[in-house]
Amino acid sequence: MKTVNIMIVGVGGQGSLLASKLLGHLLVSEGFDVKVSEVHGMSQRGGSVVTYVRYGDKVFSPLVSEGEADYIISFEKLEAARHASMLKIGGQIIVNTQQIDPMPVINGATEYPADILDELKAKNIKIDAIDALSLARKAGSVKAVNIVLMGRLSNYFPFEKSLWLKAIEETVAAKFIEMNKKAFLLGREN
Amino acid sequence: MKELLIGNAAIARGLYEAGVKVVSSYPGTPSTEITEFAAKYDEVYCEWAPNEKVATEVAFGASLGGARSACAMKHVGLNVAADPLFTMSYTGVRAGMVMCVADDPAMHSSQNEQDSRHYAIAAKVPMLEPADSAEAYAFAKAAFDISERFDTPVMIRTCTRIAHCQSIVETGKRIEKEITTYEKQPEKYIMMPGYAKKKHPIVEKRTKLLTEFAENCAFNNVFFADNTEIGIVTSGTCYQYVKEVFGDSVSVFKVGLINPLPVKSLIEFAGKFKRLIVVEELDPIIETHLRNLGLNPEGKSLFSNIGEFSQSDIKRILQNKIENTVCADTPIPGRPPVMCPGCPHRGIYYVLAKMKLTVLGDIGCYTLGATPPLNALDSTLCMGASVSGIHGFNKARGDLSENKTVCVIGDSTFMHSGMTGLVNIAYNASNSVVIILDNSITGMTGHQQNPTTGYNIKGDPAAKVNLEKLCNALGINRVRVVDPYDLAECERAVKEELDTKEPSVIISRRPCMLLKYVKAKPALTVNSKKCKSCKSCMRLGCPAISFKDGKAIIDATQCVGCGVCEQLCRFDAINEGE
Secondary structure: OOOEEEEEEEEEEOOOHHHHHHHHHHHOOOOOOOEEEEHHHHHOOOOOEEEEEEEEEOOOOOOOOOEEEEEEEEOOOOHHOHHHEEEEEEEEOOOOOOOOOHHHOOOOOOOOOOOOHHHHHHOEEEEEOOHHOOOOHHHHHHHHHHHHHHHHHHHOOOHHHHHHHHHHHHHOOHHHHHHHHHHHHHHHHH | EEEEEOOOOOOEEHHHHHOOOOOEEEEOOOOOHHHHHHHHOOOEEEEEEOOOOHHHHHHHHHHOOOOEEEEEEEHHHHHHHHHHHHHHHOOOOOOOOOEEEEEEEOOOOOOOOOHHHHHHHHHHOOOEEEHHHHHHHHHHHHHHHHHHHHHEEEEEEEEEHHHHHEEEEEOOOOOOOOOOOOOOHHHHHHOHHHHHHHHHHHHHHHHHHHHHHOOOOOEEEEEEEOOOOOOEEHHHHHHHHHHHHHOOOEEEEEEEEEOOOOOOOHHHHHOOOOOEEOOOOOOOOOHHHHHHEEEEEEEEOOOOOOOOOOOHHHHHHOOOOOOOOOOOOOOOOOOOOOOOOOHHHHHHHHHHOOOOEEEEOOOOOHHHHHOOOOOOOOOOOOOOHHHHHHHHHHHHHHHHOOOOOOEEEEEEHHHHHHHHHHHHHHOOOOOOOEEEEEEOOEEEEEEEOOOOOOOOOOOOOOOOOOOOHHHOOOOOEEEEEOOOOOOOHHHHHHHHHHHHHOEEEEEEOOOOOOOHHHHOOOEEEEEEOOOOOOOHHHHHHOOOOOOOOEEEEEEEOOOOOHHHHHOOOOOOOOEEEO
């Protein structure tokens, strides 16, 4: 099979590492070759963060380059637009509609671009927008935005729902399993 | 067992299985998790040392004592550890010793982009470079055998895309290694001129033996394709990019033992192709070596020596191919990293910026105080340089700077290499004000304990360095503690110390807001009727505060109720939440 390229993008501190851990765990248990590339350190402090997940029969590079991503899962609107050029023509963006102002916007140095998702849609980019923050709150924690988005992503993949839930059980701390399962299902089914 | 591991966890596993007994490190992105993962194994003694020089010497001591040992650091940490490294090359080891160093091309979390391969060549020690986690594991394990066989420390070099990339590793079992009997060998371990002169020829001979070893070393792999047009020499993560683009369509010499290089094999390989291309990030190490052998490789004439590569660079440069993409026309505002809501550094930085002081900075989360709107810093060089630097600055400028210059350094960075600079301030008497930003943790690298926190790497209680007493003992009489959430107190303290004609230390003390034991207070709220849109609160650069429809608003999901903005509001518009 051709290698599938996924990017998880967002704002440092939003929990992209857990999302990639869950995805990686599921893909390995399904027998794929997998590479996940993370960035730790400075960019985790509220900066723009990117995680790459690639799977297939044999994966070499841990990175996804411009025009190669099959899926971009964005935890925030602006980040989806920032990384849109990484998407393959015909690729899919799944985006949390939450707006988190970056410091240049907070400072008033620039403005948060209004209607940025509409602009991407107008360019024929496939956008699946979801209010993951509200769904996460409904599941019991605003921190579960990451798992809500994994739930949404699961609709695009051929793996049974039970496999995803099992992966949650195996990667999430025991006391948060039920909440995260709820978040996953809310993302998948809304 | 098959596991998905980041390169750092894979190295830790390899060290563990090889029977490592002592691991000592100082945290540094992207190397930190090597030691964090090693600390999870009960059979291994692990510690955070105050700096990389100490860590390396601890590992040396353990090796001298007959136990397999390791240390890990980031590329700039290797500068600190260079002193023991160069002479350990002469002494060699008793039990195997491995130094892990992680480079950071593209500077994801570093102050420079130096290439650690230079060190292996300069110190004349072997260096391995894995290309994924499976190799990181295997190389770490095998490095001890090379170390013991050739009587040398062995370096393992990774980069961010190996250290922090997860790939599949098939792990095995630990082999226990007994501590060897101790024997005094002065001519081997005392490097005074008489003995060192005898050791240098042995080092040179060892390099020859290692070069022969490299020829048949299992870590160097050659793949031959039918195509005789180009042959590629590469290593580490670059190998993956080359394979991603070319698959099995070109011949590739993958170097796993980066120093010394397998000279004969490379010459033989080069002879088979019309074009010999070297793909390596940062400096032309392999390329220069091949050129010195009389070959004519293409390397930096094609590829940059700046930043990191990806498959798109290989495609663009060697195949002239670029993927089609679509993107928004609207410019996308940048999202630089920022200090967190409730960060204790923000309050003191606000005061320093307000007082328009010159601030010599250091390495850590608090380097982020350099960014708008605080713009609080004037310099950041390396670990500890703020304290040494302010002394030089004040010696140079005297009255021109002494009453309007301070330096800032974190608690962990102060333990790392700020102390010696402070001794210098006391000893050579400059009228300098040193502010220790004590947030009770090593923050930027992801919360590691340090000698001031009272806990060790395992989270167990440990001896706690008392910073006030330490500064007194180093010769500073004026030492005072402030709470950085109290802006008036901070301003008063800074002003008084600047006005005093003797060196002083201000400890700005409050734990990092991200620490688990630090409880957030309810989010503050803005009374929009009272808000006069003066934007005073915006001067803090707190990510939880923004302006909507001409009024300040506080994001309740981000605000931790630190109350610093409340102190800035002259109209009482910011109120405590419920």
